[in-house]
Amino acid sequence: MATVISFGIQKGGSSKTTTSGIVAHILSAEYGKKVLAVDLDSQGNLTELLTQEDIYVFHQRTVFEALQEQDARKYIHKVTDRLDLLSAEDHLARFPSWLYGSYRGNRSLVLKQTLESVQDDYDYIIIDTPPALGDQTINALAASDAVVAMFEASKFCYSALGRFLETCVHVQELANENLKIAGILRSLIDSRRTDNKALIELVEEEYEDLCFETIMTRTAAIGRLSINGFTNNPELKAGLKQYRLFVEELINRV
Ligand SMILES: Nc1ncnc2c1ncn2[C@@H]1O[C@H](COP(=O)(O)OP(=O)(O)O)[C@@H](O)[C@H]1O
Ligand SMILES: [Mg+2]
Structure with a gap:
């Protein structure tokens, strides 16, 4: 059965x-x-990043249709031999109105039920969430074995972090007692900026045990990844260095 990991904030x-x-x-x-x-x-950013396609290519063949049927099987796109995708495009914005209008059942568990049909086909299911504590994020947390809280060094993100972790605890209490908070990943760090350094340290002091040791800095190669993609990208290998360390830590924690 797959280990399900969400990334959120x-x-x-x-x-x-x-x-x-x-x-x-x-x-x-x-x-x-x-x-x-x-x-x-x-926004379909993960869809675009992994496929390098216009997200409208996936119209009516997305995670939204899978959620409505609570069955992912028909909507899975092959990216590589070992990587598949449940895509998204703008219409996923209608998920809450569908959820509160037509759906009868536990509104936090729709994604979990949707993924049950394919759980055994994968080692890992990786979920990217929107920048809001809405129904998609709640469904992601309810379907996950572990969540990574993303932290970029800004005051707004610092303010968001505590509330995000509280939301994770609510989901643990109400919908998914198995959810593990894998940790806080500090990302997009500019080591030359003293305010970045101060915020990193503040998070470290406050959430010591939760912080991943690996800290992701802002690099040009990763900044260009959305343009260049994962295939035939000569700068990818070097760009992934820090991420490999993080993945090792992550696997050990989940
Ligand atoms: N390690 C990195 N180095 C440089 N740019 C990055 C890095 N990580 C993300 N970015 C860029 O920062 C922006 C925000 O990243 P994104 O992954 O879209 O964040 P989110 O999904 O939280 O909104 C994007 O333009 C992305 O290309
Ligand atoms: Mg995003």
């Missing part, structure tokens, strides 16, 4: 999508694991 631009895409890539391409990446953000 309600602050946009915190490297959720980049990190979940890279983790899915490393687990499948370097560890030889069978991986399903799930894009739960209607």
Whole structure:
């Protein structure tokens, strides 16, 4: 049965999508694991990052349709031999209105039920979430064995972090007692900026045991990944260095 890992924080631009895409890539391409990446953000950034396609290509063949049927099987796209994708595009924005209008059942557990049909086909399921504590994020947490809280060094993200972790605890209490908070990943760090350093240390002091040791710095190669993609990208190997250390830590924790 797959280990399900979500990446979240309600602050946009915190490297959720980049990190979940890279983790899915490393687990499948370097560890030889069978991986399903799930894009739960209607922006479809993970879909675009992994496929390098316009997200409208996936219209009516996305995670939203899978959620409505509570069955993922028909909607899985093959990215590589070992990496599959449940895609997203703009229409996923209608998930809450579908959830509160037409769905009868536990509204936190729709994704969990949807993934049950494919749980046994994968070693890992990696879920990218939108920058909000809404129904998609709650469903991701309820379906996960572990969650990584993303932290980019800004005051707004610092404010978001405590509330995100509280939300995880609520989900543990109400919907998924098995959810483990794998840790806080500090990302997009500019080591030359003293305010970045101060915020990293503040998070370290406050959440000592939760922080991953690996800290992700901002690099040009990873900044260009959304443009260049994962195939035939000569700067990828070097760009993934820090991410490999993180994946090792992550695997040990989950
Ligand atoms: N390690 C990194 N180095 C440089 N740029 C990065 C890195 N991680 C993410 N980015 C860039 O930062 C921006 C926000 O990242 P993204 O993954 O889209 O965040 P989120 O999904 O949290 O909104 C994107 O433009 C992305 O390309
Ligand atoms: Mg994103």
